[in-house]
Amino acid sequence: MTQRLAGKTALITGSTSNIGRSVARLFAAEGAHVIVSGRDATRGDAVVAAIRADGGRADLVPADLDGGSAASRALAAAARAALGRPLDILVNNAGVFPPATTLETDDATFDRVYGVNVKAPFFLTQAVVPEMIDNGGGVIVNLGSWVARLGLPVGGLYSSTKGAVETLTRAWAAEFGPLGIRVNAVSPGVIRPPDLAPDAAYPGEDLMTGTPAGRSGHPDAIAAAALYLAGDEAGFVHGTVLDVDGGRTGVAVLAAPPGARHHAG
Template sequence: MELTDQVALITGGTAGIGLEAARLFVREGATVIISGRNAERGAAAVADIGDGPGSVRFVAADLADLQSVGALAEQAGPVDILVNNAAAFPVATTVDQSIAAFQQMFDTNVRGTFFLTAAVAPAMLAKGAGSIVNVTTMAASMGVPGASGYSATKAALASFTRTWAAEFSPSGVRVNSVAPGPTITEGVLVEWGDGVAELGKGLPLRRTAEPTEIAEAILFLASPRSSYVTGSTLAVDGGATAI
C-alpha cells in the first residue's frame, strides 16, 4: 500500500473523478478527507467507498466561499496530499456567458483553490514533504468552443502548478497537474450532454475517459512513484494535445 500513514484532502470528492481518486487512495491505505457542498451527497460517497486499508470522511465546503475554504483547511488539519479537484464548469459561448456563472467559476476554480492551497501548504513545508495535484483540463491548452471561461480558470491552475513547484519544491513539496480529456461523469453529462461523446470521437483513442482512468493518474502523481516529478502536467486526454 503506497499511501499508508498519509492524510489526503480531495476537493470535489463526492462524485466523478474526485470520488474515484478517493476510492483509490483508501485502497492504498490513506486517511482521506473528501469535500463537497452537499452533505447528503458526501454521506453517500463515504458509504459508497466503504471500509478499506485506509479510511474516508466528509467535510462540507464551498470553495466559492473563502470562509468555508478556511473552515475546510482547519477541519482537515495537516495533510500530506492535496488534490485540487473541485470545479464549477457551466458551459456557454463567450457571447452568452453570464456574469454570475463566470464569477462562480473563478471564485471556485481559481480563488478557492489558491487560498485552500495557501492554507494547507505551510504544514507540508514545515514537514519537508508533501504532494499537491491540481486537476486541470485539456481545454487549458487548446480551444474548445463553449469552454472559454472554464478553460481560462484551468489555465490559471496550470500556472499555479509551475509557480508552486518553484516555490514549494525546494522544501520537499511536489506540485503537479493532471489534465483530463473528455470524461464521462454525472456533472459533465448535465452540462455537455452528447457533446462530451462527440469530443471523444475526435481524439486519437476515439473515446471518452472513465473517471477511474483520470484517478489513476492522480494517484501516480500523489504517490512515491513520482518522487522526482514536480512542476509537470500529465495529459490524460486520449491524445488530444498530441494533435
C-alpha cells in the same frame, strides 16, 4: 492494492462524485486516510460509506468553496481536525463548468467560475502549505483540462480558469519545491460521468472522434494518474501537467468513419 499511500493523509475537494470520488476511493484503497469534501453531504456520506465498506479510512468534511479565503481556510482547519494531524496530500479537484459563450456570460457567472476554479484552490493551497512545510513536506495535485490548450467555441471562461490552474501548478512547483512540496497536475480529456445511463448522450463525447482512444474516458483513469503523482514513484516529478485525455491534445485528430485509414502524402 499495493498500499502506496499507507500512513498518508489526503484531502480531495469535489470528491462526492465523478473524478473526485474515484480519486478518494483509490487513495483510500492505497492506504491513505481520506477527507471527502463537497457541497452535497448526502453524496459525500455515500462515498465515505463505500470507502469504509472496502476497509479504508475516510471522513466527510462538507464545504462550499466559493472562492473566499475564509471558506478555504475553514476547510483546511476542519480537515486537520478530522485527521488529527497535518495533510500529506491535497488534490484540488472541485470545479464548475458553465457551457456558455463569452457573449452569454454575466458578471455573477464570471465571478463564480473564477471563485470556485481558481481562487478556492489558490487559498486552500495557501492554507495547507505552511503545515506541510512544518511536517516535512507534502504533495499537491491540481486538476487542469485539455481545453486549457485547445480552443473551443463555447466554455471559454472555464478554459481560461484551467489555464490559470496549470500555470499555478508550474509556479507553485518552483515556489514550494525547495520547501519539500511537490506540485503537479492531471489534465483530463472528455470524461463520461459513470452515473449516466449507458444510452444517455454526454456533451463533448463527439470531440473524442478521431483520437487514438476513440472514446471518452472513465474517472478511474484520472484517479490512477493522480495516485502516481501523489506517490513516491513520482518523487522526481515537479511542475508537470500530465495529459490523460486519450491523445486529444498530443496527437493530430483526424475525423473519419470508424475503420478508415489516413495516409500522409
